Amino acid sequence: MNDQYQALYQTFRWLVPTQFNIAEACCHRWASSSPDARRIAIYYEDESGNREVWTFARLAEAANQLANGLVKMGVGRGDRVGVVLGQRPETVVAHMAIYSVGGVVLPLSAQFGPEALESRLCDSETRVAIVDHASSANLLAVSDNCPALQQIIGIGFADERVLPWRSLLARQPNEFKAVQTRSADPAILLYSSDASGAPKGALLPHSVLIGNLPGFVASQDWFPKPADVFWSPADWASTGGIMGALLPTLYFGHPIVGTRGRFSVERAFELLERYQVTNTFLAPSVVKMMMKAVPEPRHRYQLALRSIMSSGESVGETVFEWCQSALGVTPNEMFGQTEMNYVVGNSNKRWPARPGSMGRPYPGHNVAVLNEDGVPAAAGETGEIAVNRQDAHGYPDPVMFLGYWRNEAATQAKFKGDWCLTGDLASVDGDGYFWHAGRADDVFKSAGHRIGPGEIESCLIGHPAVANAAVVPKPDTERGALVKAYVVLTPEFAHRDRNDILENLQEHVRERLAPYEYPKEIEFVDELPMTTNGKIQRGVLRLREEERAQAPAANTDVGAPLVAPAQQPET
The missing domain is CATH 3.40.50.12780 (ANL, N-terminal domain)
Structure with a gap:
């Protein structure tokens, strides 16, 4: 092309x-x-199937x-x-x-x-x-x-x-x-x-809406076309739902479909067909569910879909190829954050999308991979993705956030000079395509949701059975990662039935935080790996989960004391 x-x-x-x-x-x-x-702005359906047009x-x-x-x-x-x-x-x-x-x-x-x-x-x-x-x-x-x-x-x-x-x-x-x-x-x-x-x-x-528009237009294969209709299951309270669906669609004067009720593959395809949806944002985990449930959707549904943007985790070659063969659409991956969204991605109608790649910086954004010295890394070298305050021509980038709410220290820590740090690692190939290499911190993605362990750990520790807790991602082929908690029990609960405690802890978190944040798996341990000044070494736990995922038949010795190979100084 x-x-x-x-x-x-x-x-x-x-x-x-x-x-x-x-x-x-x-x-x-x-x-x-x-x-x-x-013009129609909103098509709406509630849980009972009642419909409105706004x-x-x-x-x-x-x-x-x-x-x-x-x-x-x-x-x-x-x-x-x-x-x-x-x-x-x-x-x-x-x-x-x-x-x-x-x-x-x-x-x-x-x-x-x-x-x-x-x-x-x-x-x-x-x-x-x-x-x-x-x-x-x-x-x-x-x-x-x-x-x-x-x-x-x-x-x-x-x-x-x-x-x-x-x-x-x-x-x-x-x-x-x-x-x-x-x-x-x-x-x-x-x-x-x-x-x-x-x-x-x-x-x-x-102005952040203006900053998001180039990436939105490109990732949606030059939205809008005259009959374009947008739908996404992404929450309208999330960055993806607001900036990757709702506001850009209305900016161009086109209709967006809004729905309430639990997501299901069958309903997703029904919505795509009923409203002749042309453009969508679907997390890779959602596309995987649709692929497994309905391998040949065009045999069952009359679809008008012309473009898919996907973000949150890598689409992968299998899903990439299924979208092309089963839906007739090449998915465009996109990368962004709440602080500066829609900065890197694909637009297959204008430049080739490569399976597994995050894409290239969208027009208007000066994005680089920085090495440890804070300068752009060489091709193929892994570093941290960063977005500059200025675009490639030296003008302010309107996609940039103003700062963290009443937290100047956190705002300053987010920047290295004019570079806004993402905490995500990647490398760039000779053609300028970005390839994700993991997180630089402990935040992880599960089924498209950005999960921070701190809030979940705090919730767990609020339960009388928990003395200490650490939350890490467990690799999962469907969701990218599952939320897993390592829990140290208090002496009072140490000898009680573990199954009862497990269910009680899961319900405890589910009632207090979002449903996607509760730990799908809990492992009880005698102690957690700690630094010399008492900070949990989540990296040790993440590594253990990655090793288990690579050797699933190995004896994991669940419940055995878990300690770091040696106590490490704080870094």
Whole structure:
């Protein structure tokens, strides 16, 4: 094929206006034009199969009503508003309303347990939270522990502590004069997992949407085409769901499909067929499930799919080839982080996608692999992926986050000069393709979710049976990795039935954190490998899991004392 990469990369220039607002770009500009106002913005299905269609006009009207309500509550420029809703039209309404008043959206997963919600609401000093019935119990359980939280807006349930969504909007005018925001003003506060402890809040400006667009367009094989429809199961509270699906699709004035309910392969294919979805973002683990359940989908479904972006782990040759043969689509892998998303990837219609490769830096992003001296590594040499504050032409890259919420030390540690460090290792071949080589820290991916062991370990240690705990990834062909916990029991529980304790600990974590964070496997040990100053050596445990994966028939001696070969000094 014709490789257009160099021409595209070298000629690209950023056009970032001084004033920019995500709500104006993704909603109000379409609603202000009569023909465009009738465009479909959202196709929605709930768990029971009830369906709705939202035009940009309807979306803008509801957003204006909510914006008026938020202003009357005292929400203004820079104030945080929590959104705990999942994939539903009201989530989009909330985003647009909060941006319109100059506020900051705090996206919170509907899967979060009470402790995960409380830590983020308190740290961000969120003033208002919007929640539906699915997450109401967890939010209400901790609302009294969040001093800054003044108002909860509820959808689909009644509680004396909650202001009903419908009542609020019904009392408000459907016109609203949006606050003028600069492109550099804060818009989104997204918490990302951290291996050392509590998640950190990455503060993103309005301009971050512009920064994501080149990668989105390229990874979706030059989105949009006239009839393009987007769907992804990615959570609209995650970086992937917000920046890899929701906001870019609306920016281009095209419809996105939103659904509620548990993911299933059958429903996924039904959605692809029913809405004639052309573009999607699917984690590799999801594609693997679809491949195994329906090996020949085009024999059963009438599909319109033309492009797949995949991220979170390597697609691998088997899945890559299945997508090509069974779906007629070459998947485009993508790499990014909450702090600077959509920076490396493929675009098979414009440059060849190589199975297993992360791709090349997308136009507008200056990305390199740095060696230990902090300079770009030689071809084939492994180093840390880093993104420069400036693009290849010396202009600021709008994809960059503003910093960590009230954590200047963590912000400074994220940078080495003008290079923003990702913590991911890779090498670059002679043609400029990146090849992932693992994590530089302890954060890992499981079924597309970014997992930080610190929060899970803290939750486990909160159980009376646990004296100490370490969480590491266990290699898994389906999910990339499983969450595994090594647990040291307290003397009181040391001689009790291990099966009962195991189930109790899993339920303990499942109730408090997101379902994907609970340890699928727990190994009880007498002690953990530690450094001389008491830091857990997770690297020793990870290595053990990798060795076991390579020799699955070997005797793992589960339950035996686990110690490091020798105590190591802190590095």
